[in-house]
Amino acid sequence: MSATEQANAEAPSAIAVSARALTRRYGAGDTAVDALRGVDLDIAEHKLVAIMGPSGSGKSTLMHLLAGLDRPTSGTVTVGDTELSTLSDSQLTLLRRSHIGFVFQFFNLLPMLNAEENVLLPLSIAGDKPDAGWVDELFDRVGLSQRRHHRPSELSGGEQQRVAIARALISRPTMLLADEPTGNLDSATSGGILALMRDSVDAYGQTTVMVTHDPRAAAVAHRVLFIADGLIVKELIDASAAQVLAVMGDISG
Ligand SMILES: Nc1ncnc2c1ncn2[C@@H]1O[C@H](COP(=O)(O)OP(=O)(O)OP(=O)(O)O)[C@@H](O)[C@H]1O
Ligand SMILES: [Mg+2]
Numbered sequence: 001m002s003a004t005e006q007a008n009a010e011a012p013s014a015i016a017v018s019a020r021a022l023t024r025r026y027g028a029g030d031t032a033v034d035a036l037r038g039v040d041l042d043i044a045e046h047k048l049v050a051i052m053g054p055s056g057s058g059k060s061t062l063m064h065l066l067a068g069l070d071r072p073t074s075g076t077v078t079v080g081d082t083e084l085s086t087l088s089d090s091q092l093t094l095l096r097r098s099h100i101g102f103v104f105q106f107f108n109l110l111p112m113l114n115a116e117e118n119v120l121l122p123l124s125i126a127g128d129k130p131d132a133g134w135v136d137e138l139f140d141r142v143g144l145s146q147r148r149h150h151r152p153s154e155l156s157g158g159e160q161q162r163v164a165i166a167r168a169l170i171s172r173p174t175m176l177l178a179d180e181p182t183g184n185l186d187s188a189t190s191g192g193i194l195a196l197m198r199d200s201v202d203a204y205g206q207t208t209v210m211v212t213h214d215p216r217a218a219a220v221a222h223r224v225l226f227i228a229d230g231l232i233v234k235e236l237i238d239a240s241a242a243q244v245l246a247v248m249g250d251i252s253g
Helices: 003-010 059-066 088-098 115-126 132-141 157-169 187-204 240-250
Strands: 015-026 033-044 048-052 074-079 101-102 176-178 207-211 222-227 231-237
Touching: 003 222, 015 059, 015 207, 015 222, 033 231, 048 059, 048 187, 048 240, 059 074, 059 115, 059 207, 059 222, 088 101, 088 115, 101 157, 115 132, 132 157, 132 187, 157 176, 157 187, 176 187, 187 207, 207 222, 231 240
Parallel strands: 048 207, 048 222, 101 176, 176 207
Antiparallel strands: 015 033, 015 074, 222 231
16 A cells, blocks of 8 residues: 555545435425435545435435535535535525536436537536537547537437536536436446446546436445435445345335
8 A cells, every 4th residue: 555545544534515414395284295304414525425215215305405406494515615505596506516517317408409519518607618628538538529519319318318427527526416317228328327427436536426226336336325214224335236235125115
């Protein structure tokens, strides 16, 4: 082990995002739904964390709160040194723009723009100029150097999701959040996207939190968190797919 590796192994890792006593209630009165019921969470920098759990358990709600796309009913989310509740809506937008990338299940690409224009869109909106070398590298990383001028309708589902991942990474976010990025893809394509999520953590170091139902996520994630009925009920570190399947069986009852 080199001196640097030793120092890294001993230093406690910095926290990229944390949540304390996080709750989210939708609606009010008799029909209120408590989607999150007190989540405490610390996610270290430079890690890939998978979130798994039954439908309706609160996974998307948690992702939206961590991304600052929604506000909690109570409790706090802290990204880096910033507690999100202290920010106005416009400050939150700026923080999201510079620090957070989001990948959706249904890609959410703009159909009239080609792959490259979709990837560059966050920069265009922020009024920033793209760095040509970085754009080339990203297209290379996601394996779409030959598809830059294709529109979404001319790309496969897996290719569209690769475009969406490149778009989320273009601003060099400190955190990438992905809500079922493989949920709309076949098994082989899904495996490729999971590998890309891990590869981009190793290459660029952004903390990544990913909701998935694919037990192969275990093979790529540093940590798997299981959520059931609005609470984190279990976690595994460096788990196998078999271990993940066993826990999923337990918590789906
Ligand atoms: N906007 C909303 N208004 C009312 N209830 C909501 C709203 N969004 C989510 N819910 C409810 O909150 C609970 C958690 O929903 P959430 O979308 O976080 O689940 P999920 O774990 O992402 O499920 P899935 O795996 O199906 O995507 C569910 O009971 C859902 O019906
Ligand atoms: Mg969901």
